[in-house]
Amino acid sequence: MSAPSTGGRLRADALTLGYDGPDIVRELSLTVPDAAITAVIGPNGCGKSTLLRGLGRLLAPRSGAVTLDGEPLAKLSTRHVATQLSVLPQTPAAPSGLTVADLVSRGRHPRQKWYQQFSVSDEAVVLDALAATDSLGLADKPLEDLSGGQRQRAWISMTLAQETDILLLDEPTTYLDLAHQVEVLELVRRLNRDRGRTVVMVLHDISLAARYSDHMVAMKDGRIVAQGTPAEVVTPELLLEIFGLAAQVVQEPTAGRPHVIPLGAAV
């Protein structure tokens, strides 16, 4: 259960977050390892999505702070932050009629000015972002005409067009069938391996999270219960503790990552 030793640009310090009611995330501290994929897991309502929203300054801290390169996010201009980290919210909504290319081009907004709405380099980045998710052929299609997987790829392209080192993805595989889930996660891995992007993602499926992440953070009741490599975090004891789930953990044969075989809810 060791904290990662590699320095982190993005950190949470004694972060407390909440909406109208009680605190959802309580005095949580986390250092996001650079150039690695971090997966946040935990039961429904444990605060994992809230934590991601806090890290992405979509939710202001009640106390504590999120810092980027040592500066609290609240002190940085939101436009500057948008050039350093991008956030993909859970089930984002777009107005009907918006095409994939138009959506992706909005990712350039933080770097544009009113007289420079779409430069030649913006164009290159957008086309590259479309190509990275294999969405070039969908460029002129309205989002509502796409399948769930295609739509998710389009949204990821938009965050790629932002050209940020840090990507925060809130349940990027929600509503997708298994094939499309794997497709999205493979893309995330490519972004990390090929382009050195730091990724923090919230995932429901523990086995997939273990398979596609370098670092895992397990949460319960707004706190971090355990973090470390997938093999360190995904254990029968931890699954029992945070999910109340009796399970066997085996090594899957392809990459040797832990794989969960649920046995039933523990009484």
Next chain:
Amino acid sequence: MSTVTRNGGKVRSLRVLRAGPLSIRISPRGLSVGGVLILVLVAAMAIHVANGGTPLALLDVLRALLGDTSDSKVHLAVTEFRAPRMVAAVVAGACLAAAGAITQTVARNPLASPDVLGVTAGASLGAVTVLVLAGGGSAGLSGLAATMGMPLAAFGAGVLSGVAVYLLAYRSGIDSYRLVLVGLGINGFAVSLTTWLLTLGDVSSAAQALTWMMGSLNGKDWALVQPMGVIAAALLLAAVFCGRWLLLTSLGEDTAVGLGTRVGAVRLTALTIAVLLASVGTVVAGPLVFVALASPQIARILTGSVVPPVAVSALVGAVFVLLADTVSANALSVALPVGVATAVVGAPYLIYLILRYQRRLT
């Protein structure tokens, strides 16, 4: 114009005009629709000026407009009665429609127009209050109360109800449903108060108030139209510049913040401009129903754009009110207030919109 290309093919939805370091996103369809609408607007203005009260020959009208004073009666009719009324129609239509376009985009809801949100009802309440309290007597309102008091009261009360709706609907952000529900509440409140006020006044001020509430361009003179026109021009310009940010907020609060938009500030600025525009429109023409609701959606469909374009919406609104006033003033033997015509066209449209919106939700 350059089109973004890839592998010989074209990404049609990205069109850019580039010159050196400058690059502007454009929509060819939006531009051509805008161009056509400008021509239609000029034609509608001409028809409107030519067809008020007694018909005048178009040539005489044109001559009078160009400063020919040989026939002083015609000159007076055209420059002092018809021209300000025509400008009033353009100002009211453009302001209400632009206000509607902004509100609908910010609320991400085609039902959220300033009339639904209570701004126009609030403005009526202000105007009627002055009419009833300061009016009195069979002569109705006159003097300073008429030239300054009523417009100011309408403007102030419109802005006030807009602020009330925004504050009541705000809870760590603006939710579209809450905005519409709170707006309907404020709208009902203002309408009830107005009705109650009407029972207090004497018959003639009540009648005058009712005409105003129907939305009318009767007797609009330069004293009102000129300052309002200047304010409207400035506000419309600001509204058009707001358009670039508005598209981002239409992607939802989280995405907009993620892209570095100061969503709170953008919304507040945009809604402030919208409330001011709606108030100016209402001051000029009374609470013309449906112009703010229908014009932006018509503009959106015409241009095929994702959110209602502000400038094109304003053009549609101006044409809409000009035509409605021309028709209602001339079609029947009795001249009707312009609000009757906008309501006749607008009510079925509102029902259609609600039905369609509901179907999409279920």
